[in-house]
């Protein structure tokens with residue numbers, strides 16, 4: 353590794369390279385991040401060996417060693433492991449390091465308690481399946497995080513996808529929408545499957561129709577005016593085929609049902625979240 357790499361690439365440790373943590377590792381490597389500036393941990397030696405061989409990155413079961421001198425710790429263990437792993441790793445981090453937690457429901461003040469002034473906490477909501485640089489990472493920095501630390505974390509996260517800033521109370525909504533929203537849309541898309549197969553289309557082609565419709569919908573939403581009440585405004589020709597179908601969906605309360613599903617997920621996320629420190 354050159355001196356330039358050491359200087360320009362913060363040392364990143366991913367604690368818990370499971371489903372989402374492995375996506376982070378793969379995403380950073382795929383963006384050209386030097387393997388020598390990455391480390392990861394998992395619980396079992398077998399998994400560590402498998403990841404180390406697959407990615408040619410240092411992967412161990414030793415959180416303390418892996419965190420030693422790291423500039424950014426990406427916390428990606430399950431919620432029940434989070435605070436034990438923080439207790440092991442935070443004292444090992446470089447002074448002024450960032451702890452970027454992907455753990456759903458773990459509040460900022462439990463990621464970096466007030467006593468741990470040597471590290472800066474960030475909460476990130478994202479979706480493992482979209483973490484291929486096209487996905488979204490909704491980030492909340494802790495209070496008073498210095499600009500250079502924010503820049504470092506943003507620089508790392510931008511290698512994984514588009515970064516948007518949200519407040520901490522919005523994290524449950526982000527986690528529910530990014531995590532569960534795809535499942536809600538996939539559920540409604542099975543209606544496309546059903547109608548197409550009933551018309552004699554093969555199940556494989558019907559599923560491809562549904563997936564293509566969802567991709568087109570994403571492109572439509574991204575280019576729509578966020579101020580307009582309805583993303584499809586102006587796209588349906590009066591009296592045309594799209595309008596005929598939209599009319600059925602609106603009459604069936606599809607928009608209200610989706611909003612209700614998101615509210616239910618957010619309520620459940622809040623119930624499952626750990627309380628902030630007393």
Ligand SMILES: NC(=O)c1ccc[n+]([C@@H]2O[C@H](COP(=O)([O-])OP(=O)(O)OC[C@H]3O[C@@H](n4cnc5c(N)ncnc54)[C@H](OP(=O)(O)O)[C@@H]3O)[C@@H](O)[C@H]2O)c1
Nearest residue numbers: 368369370371372394395396399428429430431455456480
């Ligand atoms: N999956 C998602 O879509 C998603 C999205 C956003 C946020 N999250 C959050 O990400 C976290 C992980 O979720 P996941 O779905 O990725 O879970 P997961 O696949 O079970 O991954 C957890 C990983 O943590 C490792 N681990 C367990 N205990 C450890 C310890 N003490 N030290 C180091 N590593 C340890 C496990 O190692 P072994 O493999 O060896 O058991 C496993 O690889 C959760 O807190 C979740 O809220 C997940």
